[in-house]
Amino acid sequence: MFAARGFEGAVDYHLSQAKPHGKRGKILTDRLQNKRVLLTQADDFMGPITREVFAEEGADVIADTRDLTNREACVQLIEDSGRVDVLVANLASPNFSGINVGDLTDDEWKTPFDMMVHPLHWLCQAVLPQMVEREQGKIVVYGSATALRGLKTVAAYSAARAAQVGYVQAIGVEVAPANVQINLIAQNYVENPDYYPPELMENENFVRSLKRQVPAGRLGTAREDAMFALFLSTDECNFFAGQAFPFAGGWVQR
Numbered sequence: 281m282f283a284a285r286g287f288e289g290a291v292d293y294h295l296s297q298a299k300p301h302g303k304r305g306k307i308l309t310d311r312l313q314n315k316r317v318l319l320t321q322a323d324d325f326m327g328p329i330t331r332e333v334f335a336e337e338g339a340d341v342i343a344d345t346r347d348l349t350n351r352e353a354c355v356q357l358i359e360d361s362g363r364v365d366v367l368v369a370n371l372a373s374p375n376f377s378g379i380n381v382g383d384l385t386d387d388e389w390k391t392p393f394d395m396m397v398h399p400l401h402w403l404c405q406a407v408l409p410q411m412v413e414r415e416q417g418k419i420v421v422y423g424s425a426t427a428l429r430g431l432k433t434v435a436a437y438s439a440a441r442a443a444q445v446g447y448v449q450a451i452g453v454e455v456a457p458a459n460v461q462i463n464l465i466a467q468n469y470v471e472n473p474d475y476y477p478p479e480l481m482e483n484e485n486f487v488r489s490l491k492r493q494v495p496a497g498r499l500g501t502a503r504e505d506a507m508f509a510l511f512l513s514t515d516e517c518n519f520f521a522g523q524a525f526p527f528a529g530g531w532v533q534r
Contacts, residue, residue: 311514313338315365318357320344320403325472326422326505327370333506334513339366349394354402364407366418366513371396375426375437384436392440400444404451404462412458419461420512421448422505425468425528441466445524452522463512463520468528469493470500496529 317334321327322343331343342361348354348371358364373395376388404419411417426434427441448464455462469490476499480486491497508527511517526532 310338311510311516312366314340315513316340316342316361316363317366317368317513318342318344318361318364318407319368319370320348320357320399321370321372324370324372325474326470326502326509329502330368330370330506330509333503333510334366334368337510348399348403351398351402354399355406358403358406364410365416366420367403367407368509368513369400369403369419369421371399371422373437373440375434377437378433379435380433381435389436392437393443396440397443397447400447404447408451408455408460411460412455415459417460418513419463420509421462421464422509423448423464423466423524425466425526425532428466428524428526428532429534448524449522456521459518461512461518461520462522463517464524465505465508465512466524466526466528466532467500467505468531470505470527471502493534494529494531495534498529500527500529 312334315338317339319327319330319334319341322331323345327343331341334341342364344357344361346353346357348357373392375392376384379388400421407419408417411419421444423444424437424441426438427445431438445464445466448462452462481499490499505527508525512520512525
C-alpha cells in the first residue's frame with residue numbers, strides 16, 4: 281500500500297492509494313489537493329487515521345516514522361521532504377503517570393521534553409523559513425489537554441505539554457504576519473486502544489467515571505480528532521494564530 285520515498289523512515293501515501301472511509305465513499309472536498317503534508321510519528325496513535333483522512337482530501341502525505349530526538353534527524357527530515365505545505369507534529373512520550381513529583385527521576389523528568397518539546401522546536405526551526413518565504417504554510421501540533429488542566433502524578437508529562445502550548449503561542453504570533461499558521465489540538469479522552477482497551481470500555485465502573493469526567497459522556501473518536509487537524513490545515517482557518525484548542529468533550533471545563 282505504501283511506496284518507499286527513498287529516505288529512511290518515511291513513506292509516500294498518495295490519493296490514489298487511499299481507501300474511501302465512511303458512507304460517502306469518495307473524496308470529501310479536495311481541500312488539500314496538491315498540498316504536501318509531512319506527518320511525524322506516523323505509526324503512533326493519531327498517525328494512521330491522520331494519514332488516511334488527509335489523503336482522502338487530496339494531500340500528498342509523507343508519513344515519517346523516524347526517531348526525532350536529535351536536531352540532525354529533524355533537520356534532515358525537512359531537507360528530505362522538500363516543499364512542506366503542512367507539518368502535522370504528532371509527538372508523544374511516556375507520561376510516567378502515578379509518580380509523585382518528589383519521586384520523579386531526572387530521566388523521567390527529561391524524557392517528555394526530549395521527545396515532545398525539543399523535536400517540535402527543531403522541526404519548526406527547520407520548516408518555517410520555507411513557509412515564511414512562500415508566505416503560506418500550516419503547522420498543526422497534536423498536544424494534550426493536560427497542558428490546560430492540572431492532574432496529579434503526571435508532572436513531567438503535563439509540563440512538557442504545557443511547554444508545547446507556550447511555544448505554539450509564541451511562534452504563532454511571530455509568523456502570523458507571513459500568513460503562516462501554527463496551532464495545537466489539546467486532546468484528551470480520545471479513543472486509543474493503548475489507553476482504552478475494549479475490556480475497559482465494557483467495565484461499568486469506568487463508563488460511569490467517564491460520564492462524570494467528560495460532559496460529552498463518551499470518548500472522542502480518532503477520526504473526529506483527525507478531522508479537526510484537517511480543518512486547521514486548510515485555508516479556512518487562516519485567521520487562527522498560535523491557538524491551543526481543547527478537544528476533550530468538555531473535560532477541560534470541569
